[in-house]
Amino acid sequence: MPYPIIKLAYGLRRRLAELATPVERYDLQIAAGIISIxxxxxxxxxxxxxxxxxxxxxxxxxxxxxxxSTPFSCSNDNLLICNSWMSMHMLDLKHLTSGMFNHIICxxxxxxxxxxxxxRSFIDAASxxxxxxxxxxxxxxSSNKDxxxxxxxxxxxxxxxxxxxxxxxxxxxxxxxxILQFKQNLLESLFFIIPSVKALKKFNFKGIIDILRGQxxxxxxxxxxxxxxxxxxxxxxxLKKLDNKLTCDGRRSMYTSTVEIRWMGGSRSWxxxxxRRSRNYPY
Numbered sequence: 001m002p003y004p005i006i007k008l009a010y011g012l013r014r015r016l017a018e019l020a021t022p023v024e025r026y027d028l029q030i031a032a033g034i035i036s037i038x039x040x041x042x043x044x045x046x047x048x049x050x051x052x053x054x055x056x057x058x059x060x061x062x063x064x065x066x067x068x069s070t071p072f073s074c075s076n077d078n079l080l081i082c083n084s085w086m087s088m089h090m091l092d093l094k095h096l097t098s099g100m101f102n103h104i105i106c107x108x109x110x111x112x113x114x115x116x117x118x119x120r121s122f123i124d125a126a127s128x129x130x131x132x133x134x135x136x137x138x139x140x141x142s143s144n145k146d147x148x149x150x151x152x153x154x155x156x157x158x159x160x161x162x163x164x165x166x167x168x169x170x171x172x173x174x175x176x177x178x179i180l181q182f183k184q185n186l187l188e189s190l191f192f193i194i195p196s197v198k199a200l201k202k203f204n205f206k207g208i209i210d211i212l213r214g215q216x217x218x219x220x221x222x223x224x225x226x227x228x229x230x231x232x233x234x235x236x237x238x239l240k241k242l243d244n245k246l247t248c249d250g251r252r253s254m255y256t257s258t259v260e261i262r263w264m265g266g267s268r269s270w271x272x273x274x275x276r277r278s279r280n281y282p283y
Contacts, residue, residue: 006037022077022103025077050085051085051086052080053066053089054086054088055089055090056090061095066085074100079104081107082106083109086106087113088113088116089114089115096125096126107131108130111130111136111137112137115140115141116142118142118144124157132160134158136163136165142169148170148172149166150171150172150178151179155178155179156182162186163191164187165190165193166193167192168193174204176210188216190219191224193226196226196227197263200225200236205242212257212258215257218256219257221258225261225264246259246271247271258271
């Protein structure tokens with residue numbers, strides 16, 4: 001049975017404040033709405049940053065404002081809050097569970113993960129740190145080539161995400177099926193960046209049409225190839241099904257679900273007619 005902390009004796013509340021991290025003390029103050037919940041002093045925020053960068057470089061883990069190379073001091077009762085944009089660089093799981101994050105309130109709208117040692121545990125830890133506030137999620141150049149990004153892991157850890165971008169990182173061949181298992185997901189766009197046309201030819205297009213039919217109106221799937229292609233058109237057999245099931249005529253709008261493939265020198269798009277959607281949306 002829950003017991004109201006405010007009813008604890010002063011000495012016990014003071015001891016609780018001593019044992020709590022700066023982040024925990026701040027959360028207790030906000031929840032209680034009074035300073036005396038964590039005597040003898042108010043836990044203050046030393047810095048409010050819209051954009052922060054957490055990086056492990058030259059054997060040093062540090063955090064700083066994106067446009068300022070001076071690291072924030074994560075010592076004593078110092079507390080930093082980020083409520084807009086956050087990036088992680090070259091981190092392992094052990095870094096996400098370090099004491100640094102006892103001094104950072106992470107509530108970013110956008111989270112970009114660069115050159116990190118990705119795994120299911122890493123994804124879960126990143127979700128716990130960011131309090132499920134992430135709407136935009138980017139994963140770039142994972143350093144763990146033995147782990148393929150699972151959309152089951154991503155959508156379970158980040159249930160409120162609307163936009164996902166994956167660049168030069170192995171991902172599950174069953175990516176479409178995994179997304180379809182989360183019938184109430186909030187995805188509005190999915191962006192794959194791959195290194196070559198050769199990689200595009202190995203891309204698993206199975207389930208793309210089901211994705212377009214199942215997602216919200218205006219869903220946007222983009223596959224970007226970062227290499228020039230000699231032909232003006234993509235002569236890839238797997239795309240024939242898109243030609244047969246979707247239309248290439250029209251233009252993208254907020255209600256038109258779209259697949260677009262881009263390459264250096266060109267692009268091609270397919271559209272799902274509104275009447276072919278399966279979810280019960282008003283448009």
